[in-house]
Amino acid sequence: MVKIGIVGIGFMGMIHYYGINRGTGAEVVAICTRDQKKLDGDWTGIQGNFGPRGGIEDLSNIRKYSDIDELLADEEIDLVDICLPTHLHKSVSIASLKAGKHTLVEKPISIDIDDANEIVTLSEKTDKEFMVAHVLPFFAEYAYAKQIVESGDYGALLGGHFKRVISKPSWSRDIADIEKSGGPGIDLHIHDTHFIQLLCGVPDAVFSQGKLVTGNFIDYLTTQYIYNDKDLSVSCSSGAISQKGRAFSHGFELYLEKATLLFDFSTLAGEPSTAMPLTLLTEDGTVEQVDLGEVDPIDAFTAEIQYAVDAIDSNSEPTALSGVGARDALLLCYKEAESVKTGEIVPIH
Numbered sequence: 001m002v003k004i005g006i007v008g009i010g011f012m013g014m015i016h017y018y019g020i021n022r023g024t025g026a027e028v029v030a031i032c033t034r035d036q037k038k039l040d041g042d043w044t045g046i047q048g049n050f051g052p053r054g055g056i057e058d059l060s061n062i063r064k065y066s067d068i069d070e071l072l073a074d075e076e077i078d079l080v081d082i083c084l085p086t087h088l089h090k091s092v093s094i095a096s097l098k099a100g101k102h103t104l105v106e107k108p109i110s111i112d113i114d115d116a117n118e119i120v121t122l123s124e125k126t127d128k129e130f131m132v133a134h135v136l137p138f139f140a141e142y143a144y145a146k147q148i149v150e151s152g153d154y155g156a157l158l159g160g161h162f163k164r165v166i167s168k169p170s171w172s173r174d175i176a177d178i179e180k181s182g183g184p185g186i187d188l189h190i191h192d193t194h195f196i197q198l199l200c201g202v203p204d205a206v207f208s209q210g211k212l213v214t215g216n217f218i219d220y221l222t223t224q225y226i227y228n229d230k231d232l233s234v235s236c237s238s239g240a241i242s243q244k245g246r247a248f249s250h251g252f253e254l255y256l257e258k259a260t261l262l263f264d265f266s267t268l269a270g271e272p273s274t275a276m277p278l279t280l281l282t283e284d285g286t287v288e289q290v291d292l293g294e295v296d297p298i299d300a301f302t303a304e305i306q307y308a309v310d311a312i313d314s315n316s317e318p319t320a321l322s323g324v325g326a327r328d329a330l331l332l333c334y335k336e337a338e339s340v341k342t343g344e345i346v347p348i349h
Contacts, residue, residue, distance in 0.1 A: 002309045005030035005077040009038045011048035013083035019301035026309040030063040032071040039064040050297045072099040087180040090115040102129045109326040111182045116327040132326030134194045138303040140292040141263045141278045155257025159233035162192045164250045168240045185218025189238035194329035204228045205347045208339040216337045258283045
């Protein structure tokens with residue numbers, strides 16, 4: 001049984017807690033927050049953009065800390081699950097690894113690429129797993145897409161287009177917050193840069209056009225990912241450019257030698273709207289809507305954390321959550337910003 005301590009009980013910490021409770025082979029044994037109400041189990045003030053609102057939790061069997069160092073000193077904890085704001089990821093990840101803990105940190109790994117490299121370098125010197133909680137590959141539609149491509153059942157991947165577009169969030173005008181979150185060009189877009197490098201590998205170069213908010217931070221863009229040694233054409237449009245009536249949308253079109261896979265979901269006027277349910281088109285003309293069963297967003301987080309737990313138990317490489325992959329996803333975001341700024345094709349390495 002993997003013993004988990006969660007650091008940070010905001011919306012994501014709560015969702016991780018619920019996700020862990022639905023899984024197997026792991027249990028939450030400790031939490032850490034400076035909010036006494038949350039330590040007492042009153043999570044009614046927690047609300048996110050999906051899933052349930054927080055309630056009253058029975059934490060009688062869970063150790064409660066208001067100081068991170070105290071949780072890290074807890075010898076029973078095997079895995080520290082860090083659900084703190086991004087600008088705190090580096091310091092707490094490093095402290096966790098130095099404390100001899102397996103470490104899972106919410107995405108993105110960091111805002112600063114040098115900090116990301118520092119964390120990855122340290123993790124490679126330890127015998128503990130360091131993982132970054134990029135959950136997109138565990139959402140049902142994206143998990144299916146990854147499985148289809150990796151199976152080779154429909155031939156090689158020839159190309160694809162991804163999108164992730166939101167309306168302008170209230171914090172986007174606040175430069176201080178953008179410097180902490182990375183703005184849409186990191187906090188939002190990194191979902192797809194991570195998935196693209198996981199599915200296709202790290203590209204050789206990128207060419208992007210869009211709008212800079214300030215410095216190296218992007219408001220929106222469209223990128224072509226360039227692979228020199230593959231017959232592969234991949235692009236992505238992402239950012240905060242939609243009007244409020246469609247506050248969120250994401251999806252993809254993937255083109256394989258013997259199939260096309262389509263998906264398009266939005267929130268329209270505050271309600272979920274699936275313009276294109278996950279649909280498989282095959283070379284014989286068949287159009288099949290893929291049956292994913294009952295899909296609950298929390299299940300993606302359960303699958304993500306289960307993957308991390310299984311990697312620890314089996315001492316296997318957690319490719320889908322690897323620190324290197326998370327660092328490369330962040331690097332792509334910065335290279336794309338450079339391309340927007342210069343108008344040039346930018347090599348990745």
